[in-house]
Amino acid sequence: MNTLPKVVTIVGSTASGKTSLGVFLCQKFGGEIISADSRQVYRGLDLGTGKEGVPSLSFPPATPKRQRGERKRESRNSPNSGSPIESGMTTRLINDIPQYLIDIKNPEEKFNVHDFKVNAELVIDNMISRNRLPFIVGGTGLYIDALVENYEFGGRDNKQKNPPKYQVLQIGIKIPRDVETNGRSSLHQRIDKRVDERMQQGMLEEVRGLLDSGVNPQWLISLGLEYKFLTEHLIGKISDLDQALQELKYATHAFARRQETWFNHHGDVKWISEKEEAVNIVQNFL
Structure with missing residues (x-):
């Protein structure tokens, strides 16, 4: 037992x-x-x-x-x-x-x-x-x-x-x-919706506040995903916000696939x- x-x-x-x-x-x-x-x-x-x-x-x-x-x-x-x-x-x-x-x-x-x-x-x-x-x-x-x-x-x-x-x-x-709407899987839809909701709640302002408080932008970029792409937008590396958000969504789709692969094998x-x-x-x- x-x-x-x-x-x-x-x-x-x-x-x-x-x-x-x-x-x-x-x-x-x-x-x-x-x-x-x-x-x-x-x-x-x-x-x-x-x-x-x-x-x-x-x-x-x-x-x-x-x-x-x-x-x-x-x-x-x-x-x-x-x-x-x-x-x-x-x-x-x-x-x-x-x-x-x-x-x-x-x-x-x-x-x-x-x-x-x-x-x-x-x-x-x-x-x-x-x-x-x-x-x-x-x-x-x-x-x-x-x-x-x-x-x-x-x-x-x-x-x-x-x-x-x-x-x-x-x-x-x-x-x-296997559930798709407009060519997007249901998980991708959830990811994209969540990014949009967080932006409305002030996610860009959160990253700006971290930078203004003295947090190293390279450290934020090293965290990946939201902090990477929004930091790169705020420091001028990605000038267009819509482009930064689209890259963030694509990167999060790929991250989700890697997570699924990990847990399927561990x-x-x-x-x-x-x-x-x-x-x-x-x-x-x-």
Whole structure:
């Protein structure tokens, strides 16, 4: 019998609805979310990385192990399990569901897969101590892989696979590619619509504000996608905004294909297209 703690990952391409599914499942199963997104760790990178919810500075402490005679630990679905304290661990709340490892670094500060794994394991241990089910949600495949395969990083490009620390259920969101309107797949339509919506919400102003605050444009460009093309527009490398946005959309289409390829070749991902499918899979896992 496998007695390792249970963890659920939700993966898929950009714009596939991972966070929405994660919040839905957390509400069903008493879970909390860890973001596995290499850009959401940075403060001020909000619209371009698709952060949701509202910021919060509270982080629940671990619940001490019960001593003999103490009352049983509260259930996953109890709203009072764990007393929030401020401890420097920033969260965001999406419909009262905490989401961790967001807004923990300033722009240009170093953060890599090793840092993610160390921080994610600390948060997972905290969730488990409070009888919460950890949901790892994101599209950075290397981050997900590091947790699932329990890699130990010993230096540059040096990793060692260790025995697993968790029982992991991997759920992937599959967006059909055979549904097309005006020559665009449904996923491409979602990507393009999201770019347009974020522009209306002020994504260009967000990038301009980062540059005005002194963030190195080359660092923003190195992040790719939204920050690359909007920065190149603002510094004059791409003079026409419409051209920058079209290049951004095409680049995001290609990025989504690379994400799908990664997750198809890494781990035992159970692909779903409806939320209720995921509910059944998680129930069977638990």
